Amino acid sequence: MFYGLLFYTAPETRDLFPVAMGVQRSRFLQALIHVLQTVDRPDDVAIFLRQLGRDHRKFGVLAKHYEVVGDALLRAMAEVSGPRWTPQIEHAWRDAYDFVATIMRDAAESERGPAVWMARITHHQRLLDDLAVVRAQTSVPIPYAPGQYLSIEIPQRPRMWRSLSPANAPDSDGIVEFHVRAVPEGWVSRAIVAHSNVGDVWRIGPPMGQLTLAPQSERDLLMVVGGTGLSPALAILEELVNTRSTRRVGLFYGGRDVADLYAIDRLRALSRQHPWLTVIPVVEHGDEPGDAEVGTLAEVVSRYGAWADRETMISGSPDMVRATVSAMLEAGTPLIRIHYDPFTAG
Numbered sequence: 001m002f003y004g005l006l007f008y009t010a011p012e013t014r015d016l017f018p019v020a021m022g023v024q025r026s027r028f029l030q031a032l033i034h035v036l037q038t039v040d041r042p043d044d045v046a047i048f049l050r051q052l053g054r055d056h057r058k059f060g061v062l063a064k065h066y067e068v069v070g071d072a073l074l075r076a077m078a079e080v081s082g083p084r085w086t087p088q089i090e091h092a093w094r095d096a097y098d099f100v101a102t103i104m105r106d107a108a109e110s111e112r113g114p115a116v117w118m119a120r121i122t123h124h125q126r127l128l129d130d131l132a133v134v135r136a137q138t139s140v141p142i143p144y145a146p147g148q149y150l151s152i153e154i155p156q157r158p159r160m161w162r163s164l165s166p167a168n169a170p171d172s173d174g175i176v177e178f179h180v181r182a183v184p185e186g187w188v189s190r191a192i193v194a195h196s197n198v199g200d201v202w203r204i205g206p207p208m209g210q211l212t213l214a215p216q217s218e219r220d221l222l223m224v225v226g227g228t229g230l231s232p233a234l235a236i237l238e239e240l241v242n243t244r245s246t247r248r249v250g251l252f253y254g255g256r257d258v259a260d261l262y263a264i265d266r267l268r269a270l271s272r273q274h275p276w277l278t279v280i281p282v283v284e285h286g287d288e289p290g291d292a293e294v295g296t297l298a299e300v301v302s303r304y305g306a307w308a309d310r311e312t313m314i315s316g317s318p319d320m321v322r323a324t325v326s327a328m329l330e331a332g333t334p335l336i337r338i339h340y341d342p343f344t345a346g
């Protein structure tokens with residue numbers, strides 16, 4: 001109803017959106033839920049909304065659109081709520097929307113960096129049937145922090161922006177490495193794994209996310225990563241190496257089976273070079289697990305206790321992140337020590 005009202009009252013906004021809108025619909029709702037859930041942590045909310053506002057420039061969103069979107073949203077909510085939509089509630093929602101929209105709009109207007117970077121694919125290697133490592137190069141390096149993610153658009157799927165996490169720390173040559181898993185029925189991921197080519201030009205949006213190395217903390221680290229959720233961990237490990245850090249890192253690296261752990265040799269080599277890094281492979285299926293632990297990441301990590309003295313970062317599919325956060329909270333890990341990006345918790 002919201003989008004119907006928006007496109008009816010402001011038809012020019014329809015062209016900003018892709019034809020198939022399932023993904024945007026769920027992201028918009030998730031963003032609102034995330035703001036509501038974290039509204040009592042104003043600093044985090046403001047960082048999130050400023051990033052989102054800067055990111056919206058790449059869609060062609062202008063300051064004037066915030067008003068028409070807010071009107072359509074409130075009218076749709078009033079329509080759906082019926083008699084439960086009181087003036088008091090309307091007032092509260094109007095305030096909430098204005099709070100969100102003002103931060104996003106101001107961040108977009110004051111940003112001097114580009115809305116998008118053009119990146120040329122320099123390397124494409126299919127490591128597994130459903131997984132590829134892709135390197136893209138920009139003429140000016142994208143100023144992301146290790147652990148952040150970027151949203152990308154590929155020429156094969158115009159206007160379908162998707163988030164990917166760089167697997168390296170920012171590089172002065174402007175090279176960003178991505179690890180991409182093709183999900184069944186996935187529009188963009190399958191095209192990247194099967195059809196992207198060296199020479200393709202991708203558009204990349206500004207950095208987002210707060211899953212960076214907590215620089216204000218000296219605590220040791222725990223990384224719990226599944227599949228391509230390894231990427232932000234690799235970027236952070238590279239930063240730790242570059243800064244000669246001595247913080248201890250425990251890395252639980254999970255996959256469906258041993259063959260799925262595509263980067264295990266690279267991690268083992270890193271751990272031999274840097275004794276502060278301990279890698280624990282985890283597989284869900286027990287046939288020939290080798291030295292891997294068997295179980296879900298949530299089960300295996302919490303078997304070791306609460307890890308209360310560590311900063312913990314969790315990265316992977318929404319289901320994996322949700323299960324791991326729950327298991328760790330139950331094991332006694334303080335919430336304040338657990339870090340993950342909002343959308344990855346689904």
Ligand SMILES: Cc1cc2nc3c(=O)[nH]c(=O)nc-3n(C[C@H](O)[C@H](O)[C@H](O)COP(=O)(O)OP(=O)(O)OC[C@H]3O[C@@H](n4cnc5c(N)ncnc54)[C@H](O)[C@@H]3O)c2cc1C
Pocket residue numbers: 023149162163164165166178179180181182183184185186187188189190209228229231317318341343344
């Ligand atoms: C912060 C963040 C960082 C990310 N980093 C990476 C990364 O480094 N590498 C990477 O490969 N992906 C990453 N993703 C996931 C990526 O953004 C896409 O969601 C994923 O590639 C699917 O896009 P698609 O267009 O192929 O699928 P869509 O066409 O959007 O979806 C097709 C179907 O697949 C389902 N689906 C979507 N995502 C998944 C999933 N992860 N597992 C199972 N089913 C799914 C959908 O519900 C839908 O039914 C990240 C996501 C977020 C939010």
Ligand code: HEM
Pocket residue numbers: 013016017018021023024025027028031032052055056059061062065066067069097100101104151159160161162163
């Ligand atoms: C309260 C204000 C808003 C919130 C919380 C919000 C939230 C979001 C989120 C979370 C995404 C997905 C981001 C991504 O995948 O990179 C998104 C995408 C998008 N938003 Fe917004 N948005 C807001 C306002 C607006 C406005 C005013 C417009 C202008 C019409 C707009 C247009 C779009 C478009 C075109 C997309 C891309 C859709 C797609 O890729 O499927 N948004 N928005």
